[in-house]
Amino acid sequence: DQQVKQNSPSLSVQEGRISILNCDYTNSMFDYFLWYKKYPAEGPTFLISISSIKDKNEDGRFTVFLNKSAKHLSLHIVPSQPGDSAVYFCAASEWVEFYFGTGTSLTVIP
Template identity: 90%
Template sequence: DQQVKQNSPSLSVQEGRISILNCDYTNSMFDYFLWYKKYPAEGPTFLISISSIKDKNEDGRFTVFLNKSAKHLSLHIVPSQPGDSAVYFCAASEAGYALNFGKGTSLLVTP
């Protein structure tokens, strides 16, 4: 049973605009949420995280928002750059346990 869901398999955005990637989860015990970025033929690389005690975390062009009541998180990339084109995975975990991943969203940033 998929506990982390990314319902948009792909997203295309123009360079300079905002990219918004969405993620929903079903397990209310999850307390740590992460986004990973993956290029072809490479392993996922950590991008940004947020714990359940926060509702927002910002790191440069990347911001993650968490809405616990809706069991929803989103990743905002502003401004989007062509080098951001990759597959983005949402992941969530309970303390001490491994990450549960969504299926990923393929982001294409066009010049």
């Protein structure tokens, strides 16, 4: 059974607007959460992470929010740029094992 879920396979936003990508998880033992970006024919690239002791982490245009009670994670990209168009995976970790969502394909329209 999928422990990390991304229910939106795709998302389109206008350049300059906010992109919000969502992720849900089921395992309350997860203590570290990450977002990766992936371009075709390349491996995933680490974007941003958050520990379970925090509820927000910011890095430039990227902010990750964690709601532990809802078991929900989101990634905000502001402002969105055409170069942000890629597949985004969320991941969650318990000790050394990582579990990935199925990905959301983001298209930023110029």
